[in-house]
Amino acid sequence: MSTFMLEIVTPERNFFSGEAECVIFKSVDGEMGVLPMHAPTVTAVNVGPLKIKAEGKWIEAVVTDGFAKIMPDKVVIMTDTAEYPEEIDVNRAKAAKQRAEERLQKQLSQLEYMRSKTALARAMARLKATSK
Template sequence: MATFFLEVLTPDRKFFSGEAECVIFKSSDGEMGVLAKHAPTVSAVSVGPLRINAQGKWIEAVVTEGFAKIMPDKVVILTDTAEYPEEIDINRAKAAKQRAEERLQKKLSQLEYMRSKTALARAMARLSATNRRR
């Protein structure tokens, strides 16, 4: 299968850099899969799973909001955070989920509501990734 160069970058680190056969991430329009020679585009990246097929093996991760620049021979994903399942602190993710759910039960401004929904989505994506690892 044809490959392309993939970089997944966060403000803190170069999360992934190398040849990939496929990358799948959640976008604002739903799940998006990219193969080599994809038409050039830019897409928003949403909180959720990131799956990379590199050297015939699938790599699972979780990312938060960001952008993907897709070119025929290169994809660059810029995201706030990216974590492998083994890097996720399950207790911290559970506590974050509970806090977000509690905040959503209160009367909130529109901004606070959106922040709480984002925090809940992030916590649930992190917990989902750790559950798949088991």
């Protein structure tokens, strides 16, 4: 078997559903690549780039926090958001990055600090995806 079924789901839409040869995403332990017949695993997905190899071509996207259920013949990634680079509003991402950086300069509660760090990571991942 050279492919597996890949589903990427957000609360708003089914982002991707189809056969894939490989998927690469950021997990809690760093970048993770999944090939067909991968050992069964459940892992958290972190904000960052997501790459899908389907029909011999690489497809790039950006995802936010979620989790992945990996089985030998199927991978399901459930994430808060998933976007292709062409769907990203660059000006909005730049403004979000600036707001997050400004908030991080202030004394914040631990919760506010974590939210600001997450917002900054999302904005930076979006900007990186659009700069290619």
